Amino acid sequence: MNDVQIMMWIGLAIFLVMIGFLGYLGYKKTNTVSDFSIAGESLGPVVLGLAYAATFFSASTFIGYPGWVYQWGFSSIWIFLTLIMASPLGLIVVAKRARKLNITQKSLSLADWLGDRYNSDFIRVGTALVCLFNIFYIAAQFAAGAWIFNTLLDIPYTLGLTLIAILVVAYVYTGGSFADIYTDAAQAILMGIMGVLVFISVFWMFPGGLTEGFTSISNTLAERDPSMVALTNSSSIVFYSVPAIIGAFIIQFAFSSQPQLFNKVLALKDPKDMRKMIIVYVITAFCFSLVVFGGLYASVTVSVDEIDKAILSYVLEAFPPVVAAFLGIVVIAAAMSTTDGIFVVMSTLIANDIYRKFLVPKGYIKATPEEADKTALKISRYSVLIVGVVSFILVLNPPASIGMFIWVGISGVASGTLGPLLIGLFSPSMATTTAAKFSLVAGVGSYVVILLLNFEESTMAAGAWAVLIGLFTMLIVGYFTRNKESTLDSEMRKSI
Amino acid sequence: INEMMTIWLYGSLLSIILIVILLYVWYKPE
Numbered sequence: 221m222n223d224v225q226i227m228m229w230i231g232l233a234i235f236l237v238m239i240g241f242l243g244y245l246g247y248k249k250t251n252t253v254s255d256f257s258i259a260g261e262s263l264g265p266v267v268l269g270l271a272y273a274a275t276f277f278s279a280s281t282f283i284g285y286p287g288w289v290y291q292w293g294f295s296s297i298w299i300f301l302t303l304i305m306a307s308p309l310g311l312i313v314v315a316k317r318a319r320k321l322n323i324t325q326k327s328l329s330l331a332d333w334l335g336d337r338y339n340s341d342f343i344r345v346g347t348a349l350v351c352l353f354n355i356f357y358i359a360a361q362f363a364a365g366a367w368i369f370n371t372l373l374d375i376p377y378t379l380g381l382t383l384i385a386i387l388v389v390a391y392v393y394t395g396g397s398f399a400d401i402y403t404d405a406a407q408a409i410l411m412g413i414m415g416v417l418v419f420i421s422v423f424w425m426f427p428g429g430l431t432e433g434f435t436s437i438s439n440t441l442a443e444r445d446p447s448m449v450a451l452t453n454s455s456s457i458v459f460y461s462v463p464a465i466i467g468a469f470i471i472q473f474a475f476s477s478q479p480q481l482f483n484k485v486l487a488l489k490d491p492k493d494m495r496k497m498i499i500v501y502v503i504t505a506f507c508f509s510l511v512v513f514g515g516l517y518a519s520v521t522v523s524v525d526e527i528d529k530a531i532l533s534y535v536l537e538a539f540p541p542v543v544a545a546f547l548g549i550v551v552i553a554a555a556m557s558t559t560d561g562i563f564v565v566m567s568t569l570i571a572n573d574i575y576r577k578f579l580v581p582k583g584y585i586k587a588t589p590e591e592a593d594k595t596a597l598k599i600s601r602y603s604v605l606i607v608g609v610v611s612f613i614l615v616l617n618p619p620a621s622i623g624m625f626i627w628v629g630i631s632g633v634a635s636g637t638l639g640p641l642l643i644g645l646f647s648p649s650m651a652t653t654t655a656a657k658f659s660l661v662a663g664v665g666s667y668v669v670i671l672l673l674n675f676e677e678s679t680m681a682a683g684a685w686a687v688l689i690g691l692f693t694m695l696i697v698g699y700f701t702r703n704k705e706s707t708l709d710s711e712m713r714k715s716i
Numbered sequence: 717i718n719e720m721m722t723i724w725l726y727g728s729l730l731s732i733i734l735i736v737i738l739l740y741v742w743y744k745p746e
Contacts, residue, residue, distance in 0.1 A: 294720035301724065305731035312738050434717045442718075449718050495743040502735055506728075 224536070225373055227545035235549055239391060239556075242402040246395020253576065253596040256396035257328040257568040258487040263401060265493035269500025271404035272484045274411060274557035276307065276475070276501075277508045279364035282414070282551050286534075287527035289515030292456040293441055293448030297516070298465050299458070300509045302472040308502050310476030311485075315498065317645040318482070319491045327486065329568045330479040332577060334637060337644045338653045341578050346660050348569040350636055351479050353629030354562045355607060359614040360626050361555040366615070368555075371532065372548040381615055388556055389608035392563040393601050397487065400560040407553035412507035414550040418517075418531070419510035421538045425517055440520045448519070458678045467681025474634040474687045477641055480561035483568070567603035571596040624671055628664075631683030635663035638687050639694030650698030658697045663690020 254260050288296035318333065327333035331351060335344020362384055369380030391399045426433030441448035447455070454460050458468060475481075488497060511531070518524075518534035536544045576596040579585045587595060619625065639659035644651045667686035676682040 294718060297720055297724050301727045301731070304728060305734070308731070308735050309738070312735065312742070316743060431717065434721060438718045438721070449720065451719055451723070495739050498735075498739060498743070502732075 223541035224544045224548075227542050228372055228548045231545050231549045232552075235553070236387070238406055239387065239403050242406060243391030243395045243399045246391070246397075246399030246402055249398045250394075250396045251597075253572055253593055253600060254326075254328060255398065256597055256600045257564065257572060258483050259397045259401055261487060262489050263487050264489060265495075265497035266500050267401060267405045268484050268488055269497040270408035270504055271401040271557075271561075272311075272481055272497070272501045273504035273508065274404040274408035274554070275480050275484065275561040276478075276505065276558075277303075277411065277554060278558035279361055279368075279551050279555035281508060282411070282511055282547075282554050283364065283368075283528050283531060285512045286418075286515030286518065286531040287529075288456065288458065289512050290518045290524075290530035291515075291527045292453040292459070293445075293450075293519065294438070294516070295447075295451055295453040295456055295459045297512060298468060300512050302468045303509045304502065304506050306469045306472035307476045308498065308505070310473040311481075311498060311501070314477050314482075314641060314645065315485045315494050316491070318641070319485050319488055319494060321645070322486050323491065328483070328572045329486075329565060330477065330482040330633075330637060330641075331569055331573045333482070333486070334640050334644070334656070335573065335577065338640065338651070338656045340653045340656065341582070343640065343653070343656050343660060344573055345578055346657075347633070347637060348573040350633050350660075350664055351565060351569050351629070353625055353632060354479070354566060355611055355629070356614065356622055356625040357629045358559050358562050358566075358607065358611040359618070359622070361559045362611055363615050365552050365555040367528075368548055368551045371529070372545075378616065381612065384552065384556065385608055385612045388559050388563065389604055392560050392567075393604045396567075396600065397483065397564045400564050401484070401487065403560065404557040407557040408504055408508075410546075410550050410553050411557075412504050414547060415507045415510040417539070417543060418514040418535070422513070422517060425521065425538050437516060437520050458680055460677065464676075464678045464681045467676075467678060467684035470684035470687055471631060471634065471680045474638045474683070475630070477634070477638065478630070479565045479569075479633060480558070483565065484561075563604055563607060566607045567600040570603040571599035575599055627671065627679050627683070628668065631679065631686065632664050632667045635667045635683060635686035635690045636660040637663070637690075639663060639691040642691065643694050643698055647698070649702045650695070652698055652701040654701045655694050655698035659690050659694035662693035663687065666690070 250256055285299050325336045327336045331344050331347035334347055335341060362381055365384040366377050366381035369375040370377050391403060422430060422433040426436055438449055447453045452459055452461055459465055488494060514531045514534050518530040522533040522537055524530050524533050535547045576592050580587050580592045640656035663686055666689040667683060670676060670682045670686055
């Protein structure tokens with residue numbers, strides 16, 4: 221066992237104690253289905269801003285994005301700008317009114333919010349069913365965690381996978397969204413430290429200051445291949461053309477309302493604190509995103525056989541072993557902080573969106589509201605177990621087109637829901653139930669078609685075009701059906 | 717440095733300014 225491994229084991233032990241303690245705190249606070257889903261609307265802006273950032277940024281931020289920059293050069297730094305410009309703007313546009321409307325609406329998730337806003341079970345259950353595809357996203361994050369265990373600690377892949385699955389299931393099962401948000405906030409601090417550390421290593425890895433360091437990298441890469449310093453790189457899988465760059469900005473704008481992020485907005489105790497929450501998130505996101513520069517430094521200092529190892533190799537080169545061990549824990553933290561949020565969404569959609577708000581009121585299952593509330597909390601917890609087991613099986617037996625299923629969960633949800641969400645917030649007269657139904661079907665449908673036809677190489681740009689189709693469908697159908705069936709009464713209109 | 721780093725520098729500054737302005741004018745707590 222080498223130094224990195226010894227330190228990573230010690231770090232993991234500390235990390236596990238911390239997660240266990242925060243999970244226990246969450247358990248003490250979870251008594252109702254609202255506690256389980258949106259932390260009983262009781263949390264402050266700092267912890268939620270940190271949790272929002274940690275949920276947004278997954279293991280792919282710390283492994284995949286630096287790998288892109290390592291492989292395709294400066295053009296992949298566009299991802300940094302999409303993350304600190306498009307996503308915060310998306311959150312700013314949505315957060316204030318969405319939280320405010322929920323003071324009276326009292327919804328527990330994105331699917332629930334849209335179902336309540338449009339007074340439609342089709343929207344509620346339809347959105348929930350598309351969100352179910354996020355189980356493949358959980359599987360992908362579990363796989364990333366198992367990969368890092370295997371790469372850094374030589375733990376067999378299946379054992380690493382079992383460890384991470386049991387850990388996440390245990391604290392979400394007991395502590396619900398409280399545990400999700402508390403652990404995310406702690407993980408965000410680790411991730412932020414890592415991003416800043418990687419960025420400032422330019423000062424000792426390259427001669428001279430910041431400008432000299434970057435200039436020498438730029439010159440070295442330009443000599444190797446001029447496309448490494450261009451604004452687009454035709455070999456890149458994401459930033460190969462101007463439309464592809466625009467698409468990446470559009471989809472990152474839409475990603476700010478992913479269900480596992482939207483419920484963090486609903487969890488804020490005082491809507492007036494929204495500004496503080498967003499500032500905390502933007503600062504944190506900026507620190508996380510700095511890690512992509514590790515890929516740039518790696519491109520002129522190390523050589524790796526697979527691009528996912530670029531950042532690991534660079535950190536081993538540029539830092540003492542303790543930092544490499546820290547990076548291993550950060551990647552696991554990044555995977556867990558995204559996964560636990562999706563677990564909460566999945567269990568909410570089964571227990572609340574489908575059982576409590578659809579099956580019981582419609583009479584498919586007989587229960588008084590009080591009984592339904594109690595049963596929903598139980599279903600929430602059992603759902604976490606079921607989702608954990610299914611994800612575990614999916615990682616070990618991935619279906620042939622698992623990559624496509626992952627993206628339906630991420631971009632499919634965004635393309636079906638952005639239209640109803642934005643118009644529902646900003647244009648009450650055009651926010652008709654008919655328009656929302658058309659937009660949901662058109663957005664998700666067009667995304668699946670674009671994926672199947674494989675007509676856009678970048679999965680981000682593919683999502684962006686489907687988002688636009690969903691949004692335009694909402695606008696066009698909303699215009700033709702406006703006012704005939706407005707979904708908000710006049711008093712509500714005045715208040716938003 | 718080069719075109720991309722220039723865009724990164726000014727783009728980052730622009731987005732921070734934009735976010736601050738939007739939060740200041742639209743998200744007034746009172």
